[in-house]
Amino acid sequence: MSASFPHRHLTGIYGLQPHEILFLLDEAEQWIALNRATSKHDDRLAGLTLINAFFENSTRTLLSFEIAGKRLGADVVNMQVGASSVKKGETLIDTAMTLNAMRADMIVIRHQSSGAVQLIADKVDCPVLNAGDGRHEHPTQALLDALTIRRRKGRIAGLVVAICGDILHSRVARSNILALTTLGAEVRVVAPPTLMPAAIERMGAVPFHDFDAGLDGADVVMMLRLQNERMDGAYLPSPREFHALYGLTPERLERAAPDALVMHPGPMNRGVEITSSVADHPSRSAITEQVEMGVAVRMACLDVLTRRRRGVEGWA
Amino acid sequence: MTGALAIVDARLVDPAAGTITRGNLLIRDRRIAATGQFDLPPDAETIDAGGAHVAPGLVDLGIFAIDMPAFTAGGITRAVLMPDQSPPLDHAALVQRAAAAGKPDVWVHPLAAATKGLDGRELAEIGLMKAGGACAVATGRGWIADSGVMLRVLSYARSLGLTVVSHAEDGGVTTGAVATEGEYATRMGLPAAPAIAEAMAVARDLMLAEQTGARLHFRQLSTARAFDLVRDAKRRGVPVTCGISPAHLLLSDIAVGGFRTFARLSPPLRSEDDRQAALAALADGTIDLICSSHDPQGPEAKRLPFADAEPGMAGAETLLTLSLSLVRDGVVTLPRLIDLLSAAPATLLGLPGGSLAVGAEADLVLFDPDMPWRIDSDHMASRAGNTPFDGLPVQGKVIQTIKGGVLLR
Numbered sequence: 065m066s067a068s069f070p071h072r073h074l075t076g077i078y079g080l081q082p083h084e085i086l087f088l089l090d091e092a093e094q095w096i097a098l099n100r101a102t103s104k105h106d107d108r109l110a111g112l113t114l115i116n117a118f119f120e121n122s123t124r125t126l127l128s129f130e131i132a133g134k135r136l137g138a139d140v141v142n143m144q145v146g147a148s149s150v151k152k153g154e155t156l157i158d159t160a161m162t163l164n165a166m167r168a169d170m171i172v173i174r175h176q177s178s179g180a181v182q183l184i185a186d187k188v189d190c191p192v193l194n195a196g197d198g199r200h201e202h203p204t205q206a207l208l209d210a211l212t213i214r215r216r217k218g219r220i221a222g223l224v225v226a227i228c229g230d231i232l233h234s235r236v237a238r239s240n241i242l243a244l245t246t247l248g249a250e251v252r253v254v255a256p257p258t259l260m261p262a263a264i265e266r267m268g269a270v271p272f273h274d275f276d277a278g279l280d281g282a283d284v285v286m287m288l289r290l291q292n293e294r295m296d297g298a299y300l301p302s303p304r305e306f307h308a309l310y311g312l313t314p315e316r317l318e319r320a321a322p323d324a325l326v327m328h329p330g331p332m333n334r335g336v337e338i339t340s341s342v343a344d345h346p347s348r349s350a351i352t353e354q355v356e357m358g359v360a361v362r363m364a365c366l367d368v369l370t371r372r373r374r375g376v377e378g379w380a
Numbered sequence: 381m382t383g384a385l386a387i388v389d390a391r392l393v394d395p396a397a398g399t400i401t402r403g404n405l406l407i408r409d410r411r412i413a414a415t416g417q418f419d420l421p422p423d424a425e426t427i428d429a430g431g432a433h434v435a436p437g438l439v440d441l442g443i444f445a446i447d448m449p450a451f452t453a454g455g456i457t458r459a460v461l462m463p464d465q466s467p468p469l470d471h472a473a474l475v476q477r478a479a480a481a482g483k484p485d486v487w488v489h490p491l492a493a494a495t496k497g498l499d500g501r502e503l504a505e506i507g508l509m510k511a512g513g514a515c516a517v518a519t520g521r522g523w524i525a526d527s528g529v530m531l532r533v534l535s536y537a538r539s540l541g542l543t544v545v546s547h548a549e550d551g552g553v554t555t556g557a558v559a560t561e562g563e564y565a566t567r568m569g570l571p572a573a574p575a576i577a578e579a580m581a582v583a584r585d586l587m588l589a590e591q592t593g594a595r596l597h598f599r600q601l602s603t604a605r606a607f608d609l610v611r612d613a614k615r616r617g618v619p620v621t622c623g624i625s626p627a628h629l630l631l632s633d634i635a636v637g638g639f640r641t642f643a644r645l646s647p648p649l650r651s652e653d654d655r656q657a658a659l660a661a662l663a664d665g666t667i668d669l670i671c672s673s674h675d676p677q678g679p680e681a682k683r684l685p686f687a688d689a690e691p692g693m694a695g696a697e698t699l700l701t702l703s704l705s706l707v708r709d710g711v712v713t714l715p716r717l718i719d720l721l722s723a724a725p726a727t728l729l730g731l732p733g734g735s736l737a738v739g740a741e742a743d744l745v746l747f748d749p750d751m752p753w754r755i756d757s758d759h760m761a762s763r764a765g766n767t768p769f770d771g772l773p774v775q776g777k778v779i780q781t782i783k784g785g786v787l788l789r
Contacts, residue, residue, distance in 0.1 A: 078567070157683055177685030178569040179639030198687065200569030238569055262572065266563040 068372040069379040073185045073192040074365055076201035077242040085243060087379060089211045091364035092357065099135070099359055109138035112169035112370060117143045117159065118195070119175040124330060124355070125195050125205075129172045132362035138170070160184040170370055173197070178235075191369035193362075199233050204365060205329055206239035208357040210247060212350050213284055215357075216325050221248030226278050226320070227269070228254040228310060229288030229337050232261050236329045237288060241269045254278035256310065258299045275310050279319040286327040287312050287338045303336050312338045317348070325350050384408045385785055386420050387746065390429035394736045395436065395719035405434055407742040410784040415736055427787075429746060432779055435718045436734045437743035438700060439725040441623060442491075442518075442545065442599045444675040444692065446478075450762035451486040452788045453697035454672070455745030455778040458733050459486055460725065463493035464520045470496050470504040472512035479513035485788055489731060491518035491545055494533045500524040503532060510540055515729045518545035518599070521646060523581050525551050531588050538594035543729060545597045546585050548606065549647055553577035558687045560648045564633045571687060575650055579605035586613045589620060597728060598622040600673060602647050604657030611666045621668040621728055626702035627693060627768060629658055629670075635768055641682045641689035642757070643768040645673075648691075662720075663711050669724040670717075672699040676764035694762040697778075698769060704749050704776035714749070746780035753777055 069087075071080070098104055114133040118126050126142060133140040145159070156175075163171055164187065171192050173181045178198030185192040196202040214220050225244050231237045231253045244251050245268035253264055254272045264271050272278030279285060290306060300306050317324065326342055326349045334340045343349055368379060385407040392401050392415055406414040406424065420426065437457025444462050451459055461478055463469035469478055470493035482488035492514035496502045498521075506517055517537045523546070524530040537544045557573035559565040565572035582598060586609060589596035601607060601622045613620050627645055632652045635643040643649060650658075661667045675692030682689050703721060707714050723734030732741050755772045757765030781788040 156685070175685065177687050179687075180685040182639055183683070183685055198569050198685070199571075235569060238567070261566040262561040262574070263563040263566050267567060 067377045069368050074203050074369060075181050075185055075192065075194045077203045077206050077239045077246070078201065080246070082246050085207070085210065085246060088207055088361070088364055088368065089214060091368055092207070092211050092360040095360040095363040096356070099356065104135050105137065106135060107137035108367060108374070109133065109136040109370060112138045113167065114138040114140045114170045114172065114366065115143060115163055115168045116140065116172045116195070117145065117163060119145045119173070119180070120196070122174055122195070125174065128355070128358045129195060129362050132359050132366055135359070136363055136366055138366070156180060156183065157187055160187040164188040164190070169373060170366055190373070193365055193369065196235050199235050199238070201239045202235040203239050204358070204361055205236050206243035207365070208354055208361040209240055209286065209327060209329070210243050211357045211361055212327065212354050213325065216350055216353070217283065220244060223249045223283040224252065224281060224321075225249050225284040225286060226252045226254055226282040227286045227288065228275065228278065228312070230259045230290050231255040231264065231288070232259045233291060234288050238267070240286065241267050245269070252278050252282065254310070256300065256306075275316065276319050279316060282320040282324055284325045284327060285312060285317065285320050288329065289331060290333055290337050292333065307336050311336060312342050314339070314341055317342055324348065327351060327354060329354065384413065384421050384424035385427065386424040387427045387429050387434055388420070389431060390434040390746070391431060392736055393433050393435040393715055393718050395715050395723040396735060396737070398713070398715040400433070400714060405736070405744070407782070407785040410742055412736060412738055412740050412742050414738060427780070432746055432748050434744055434746050436722040436736055437745050437781065437783065438721045439731060439733050440674065440696060440699065441669060441671045441725040441729065442673055443696065444673070445763065446481050446488055447674060447676055447696060447763045448482065448486055450674060450676070450694065450696035450760070452781045453761035453778060454699050455747060455781050456696055456699065457486060457743035457745070457781065457783045458726070458731055459488050460515065460729060461488050461490045462520060463491050463498060463518050468493045468498045468520070469509070469514075470498065472505060472508040475509045475512040475514045484786070485783055487783075489513070489515045489729065491516050494519050494544065495524065495529065498522065500526060500529060503529075503536060506536060506542065507540055510542060514542075515731060516543040516545050516597070519547050521547060523547050523549050523551045527584060527588065530585065531592065534588050534594035534596065535592040538592050543595040543597050545599050548578050548581040548585065548598045548601060550577045550580040553580065558644060558648065559636055560633050560650050562633055562651055564636055568636070568639065568686070570636070575603045575654060576605060578603045578647060579609060582606045582609045586610070586618060586620060590618050593619070595619045600624055600628065600647060600671070601667070602628040602650050602658060603654045607657055607661035607666050611661070611664075614666065622666070623669045623671045624658055624662070624667050625671060625673045625695060626699065627695065629655065629662065629706065630702060631655070631768060636686070639686040640768065641684060641686055642693065642766050642770060644686060644689050644691050645693055646691035659711055662706065668720070669728065670699070670703055670720045671725070672696045674762075676762050677766045678764045682766050692766065693768060694760060694764055694766050697761050698755060698767060698774070700745070700747060700778060701774050701776045702769065705774070707749070708775070742782060742785040744782040745778055746782070747776065747778045749776045751775065751777040
């Protein structure tokens with residue numbers, strides 16, 4: 065047993081062992097109760113500074129990290145940098161070094177370029193958490209999805225999970241494929257050929273272009289947001305056609321297992337990749353639960369990754 | 381008139397004869413005066429090679445920056461400059477100035493931009509640039525998308541007896557891509573394009589070259605399908621040649637793992653299957669020459685997220701060293717390697733060099749093919765150390781570069 069979590073940063077699911085992922089999920093469980101209590105406060109990160117540096121617009125993820133940090137007692141600073149003002153040049157590394165010089169104790173980064181978080185992680189002394197980099201990874205999203213599935217289904221191993229939509233541009237899909245296959249699920253990816261990355265099967269996922277075939281008997285149906293800016297021209301003929309072929313409707317959902325869980329990382333395009341009646345289904349949809357699990361998972365990650373600095377032992 | 385210089389006890393690598401012979405080499409008046417066994421003239425200054433190899437200086441076709449220390453360290457005596465400069469070499473005066481930039485040490489031979497501003501739309505003043513010293517015409521870093529323009533570039537260049545150096549990647553397929561489509565690009569979430577983008581461009585340009593009868597050179601090819609197309613075209617007698625860099629012969633797309641921007645190249649590193657096809661194409665003569673594509677990029681361009689970084693590597697000073705591994709691996713013989721690095725590019729562009737014949741210009745490289753050292757990007761002669769081979773232990777080092785009988789290093 066190691067004295068502290070063996071990873072300094074959380075830049076991705078890639079490289080995490082199954083027991084390490086499960087440990088983070090177990091840690092997150094304890095925070096769910098706190099988040100549901102009237103008093104949602106724990107002071108274990110008191111005195112530590114958490115900087116959320118978001119180079120790409122985000123409301124939900126930023127809010128989730130902010131709440132997670134504050135509930136653990138950290139001093140939380142949000143830095144939303146316009147996508148255009150900081151993109152190139154030394155500025156990104158300069159920013160990292162500035163944050164480092166300000167003695168941040170944890171830095172959460174979101175950036176529009178794949179690999180940007182790793183670049184910063186290599187430059188700073190404190191733990192760095194990836195809140196989404198380009199189309200590379202979004203590890204806390206995958207952890208909260210796994211936690212949601214485990215709580216609803218009681219297990220992950222052996223389940224059939226269909227991830228559907230814009231797989232090509234999705235960091236959520238990549239992190240989920242890594243996390244869920246590592247934990248023993250069968251992962252299918254469903255997308256039109258223009259939105260399916262090459263060699264995705266080498267990551268352990270089974271690709272489908274036929275939505276109905278991909279849904280067949282699935283225990284979990286995870287829909288992805290279709291980015292509206294990619295809706296015309298090169299990738300897809302129209303939102304209408306996409307909805308007809310790849311939109312999750314109540315009829316389509318019948319193809320999945322009778323108790324199939326519906327998930328979506330949000331924000332949703334209602335009427336495009338998912339219809340409102342499915343998204344809001346009281347028993348099948350786990351979408352709001354995902355948001356709740358997000359705070360718990362992020363609290364767990366912030367706690368675990370700062371244990372070394374706080375002199376707290378134990379992780380497994 | 382300059383004094384005589386004798387290099388004694390050397391292994392003379394003659395690419396024309398395909399031989400390595402032990403002997404001496406005498407330089408007088410900037411030219412090779414004698415080779416083999418001869419009586420040393422009393423006035424000759426002597427360099428004892430101690431059994432090291434002497435070969436014609438390297439002719440590097442398609443460098444992006446004039447970087448004298450790197451050329452000298454790499455044994456390069458003639459550097460063929462791409463038109464992608466600032467401003468682009470699309471005017472005779474600019475070509476003239478570039479041609480004079482390296483003299484007297486390393487001679488720079490500029491390539492004329494095929495189109496004004498390298499924008500792929502209007503023909504540049506190719507004839508005037510030829511008169512200004514351009515040795516061929518090039519499309520630059522990019523592909524000319526308009527087939528009509530490319531047709532006219534080839535036919536016009538042919539009338540002037542100039543080779544067209546083309547970048548072979550279909551720009552419509554590669555828009556926004558920074559890597560080759562495949563497992564690694566997918567895992568890393570990098571915008572990627574399929575490798576056939578190269579073969580598509582090659583197929584079109586070959587058809588246009590056949591139509592016009594122009595001499596066409598693909599600066600760098602890297603995929604199995606492109607090599608197949610060139611192999612077939614050569615068989616049919618199309619005047620086509622192609623080059624490759626050591627990076628594409630020695631590395632596959634695995635090297636971009638960890639978002640290493642030093643491995644971001646153009647064309648991008650390919651799959652292992654394509655790399656093996658490149659080695660086979662080198663061995664069977666489909667590939668005509670090896671070039672460094674020297675493109676030094678400082679930290680401002682490389683210490684960025686992978687997709688935001690500039691493509692390119694500093695390759696000049698490691699060109700011979702890395703290529704020597706192909707000899708050790710039995711892909712080519714040493715005289716053939718020198719042909720690929722020196723004689724073939726010189727012949728292709730009609731430049732002097734690439735020869736150990738008596739009377740040839742004394743452009744030489746003295747090297748030890750076995751000397752071990754380690755590539756260190758922090759300590760390179762080049763203007764920038766952006767090499768994907770950083771930290772690699774290698775064998776083979778340039779001891780001395782000689783340009784026109786003058787010792788440069």
